[in-house]
Amino acid sequence: MTDKISNVGVVGAGQMGCGIAQVSATAGYKVTIYDLSKERIEAGLATINGNLARQVTNGKMSDEQRKEALALISGSSDVNDLAPSDLVIEAATEDESVKRKIFAALCPVLKPEALIATNTSSLSITRLASATDRPERFMGIHFMNPVPVMKLVELVRGIATDETTFKTAKEFVSSLDKTITVAEDFPAFIVNRILLPMINEAIYTLYEGVGSVEAIDTAMKLGANHPMGPLQLADFIGLDTCLSIMQVLHEGLSDSKYRPCPLLVKYVEAGWLGRKSGRGFYDYRGEVPVPTR
Ligand SMILES: CC(=O)CC(=O)SCCNC(=O)CCNC(=O)[C@H](O)C(C)(C)COP(=O)(O)OP(=O)(O)OC[C@H]1O[C@@H](n2cnc3c(N)ncnc32)[C@H](O)[C@@H]1OP(=O)(O)O
Numbered sequence: 206m207t208d209k210i211s212n213v214g215v216v217g218a219g220q221m222g223c224g225i226a227q228v229s230a231t232a233g234y235k236v237t238i239y240d241l242s243k244e245r246i247e248a249g250l251a252t253i254n255g256n257l258a259r260q261v262t263n264g265k266m267s268d269e270q271r272k273e274a275l276a277l278i279s280g281s282s283d284v285n286d287l288a289p290s291d292l293v294i295e296a297a298t299e300d301e302s303v304k305r306k307i308f309a310a311l312c313p314v315l316k317p318e319a320l321i322a323t324n325t326s327s328l329s330i331t332r333l334a335s336a337t338d339r340p341e342r343f344m345g346i347h348f349m350n351p352v353p354v355m356k357l358v359e360l361v362r363g364i365a366t367d368e369t370t371f372k373t374a375k376e377f378v379s380s381l382d383k384t385i386t387v388a389e390d391f392p393a394f395i396v397n398r399i400l401l402p403m404i405n406e407a408i409y410t411l412y413e414g415v416g417s418v419e420a421i422d423t424a425m426k427l428g429a430n431h432p433m434g435p436l437q438l439a440d441f442i443g444l445d446t447c448l449s450i451m452q453v454l455h456e457g458l459s460d461s462k463y464r465p466c467p468l469l470v471k472y473v474e475a476g477w478l479g480r481k482s483g484r485g486f487y488d489y490r491g492e493v494p495v496p497t498r
């Protein structure tokens with residue numbers, strides 16, 4: 206048995222929240238994106254608009270389908286507008302205290318039978334579930350960036366997640382034409398347990414002067430056939446998110462091999478968060494990205 210999902214709520218109008226909203230609406234779900242700031246929501250809706258328009262230009266969808274998808278998405282800075290949701294996917298900043306506050310505000314608004322999922326990259330699903338009033342109806346649905354392009358979604362159960370919730374999540378993700386992999390509730394799950402230490406090592410390689418930003422990215426693109434160099438990918442993910450994931454790995458697995466590189470810490474402290482803030486290992490403020498080291 207599964208639950209029927211028609212209305213999807215998304216918390217956080219950042220790069221992931223908007224991607225999740227876009228693919229959900231394209232699959233025919235009614236979507237409400239909630240964020241604290243109206244400007245964020247407007248910028249997010251504009252990004253979705255641009256992405257859908259590009260799909261029309263590339264012949265991947267008709268203009269009619271674009272209009273239908275757009276008509277299914279609305280934005281709100283009032284959490285009460287998530288009340289009709291059958292499923293809420295939390296995709297706010299990768300910070301446990303932020304997510305806990307969101308669940309505290311969200312739970313009283315939702316129908317008792319509504320499901321809550323988190324798109325967290327690394328945090329314990331069991332611990333996040335305990336911050337809600339429905340741990341059995343809570344789980345991890347971890348999309349990859351950019352959501353409209355990447356095929357994989359990791360599904361992660363918490364200790365209390367019930368079978369109906371898991372099956373409903375599976376059915377929902379399959380309806381978005383994504384491929385599922387199931388991960389156990391360990392720090393950073395599967396993809397980020399492997400990917401982030403590689404990115405962190407690339408930052409150490411830069412920190413120790415083994416190569417420049419350009420040399421490291423070129424090496425991995427042409428020497429290992431990665432679509433993006435690791436530093437380019439770190440900027441794409443967001444350096445704040447990369448640091449949070451490394452901290453969760455370091456603390457959660459108590460192994461010094463996961464120690465976040467001090468240079469990553471420094472960039473985040475400077476507010477150089479990658480593409481989203483205009484500067485990271487590359488400076489994106491000009492016509493072409495320029496390495497910052
Ligand atoms: C941190 C976590 O918790 C987990 C994660 O997500 S880790 C990150 C996982 N993601 C990756 O590793 C991405 C690695 N990079 C890539 O695969 C590729 O560089 C890429 C798919 C992002 C871009 O591919 P590309 O060939 O260089 O660029 P390009 O030809 O411009 O784009 C390919 C398609 O992706 C689309 N695309 C690219 N960036 C996009 C974005 N940010 N949003 C939406 N669509 C995007 C393009 O529109 C294009 O679609 P069409 O074929 O319809 O035109």
Ligand SMILES: NC(=O)C1=CN([C@@H]2O[C@H](COP(=O)(O)OP(=O)(O)OC[C@H]3O[C@@H](n4cnc5c(N)ncnc54)[C@H](OP(=O)(O)O)[C@@H]3O)[C@@H](O)[C@H]2O)C=CC1
Nearest residue numbers: 217218219220221240241296297298299325326348350442
């Ligand atoms: N980036 C990636 O490659 C991936 C990220 N993820 C995960 O997805 C989640 C979101 O990441 P991403 O989209 O990259 O992050 P972004 O920084 O792009 O977006 C996060 C959004 O959440 C908003 N936000 C912060 N606090 C609240 C709140 N209390 N209520 C509502 N909205 C809030 C932020 O607003 P403001 O900026 O104003 O604070 C911002 O708009 C994280 O958990 C991350 O780990 C998962 C897969 C891939």
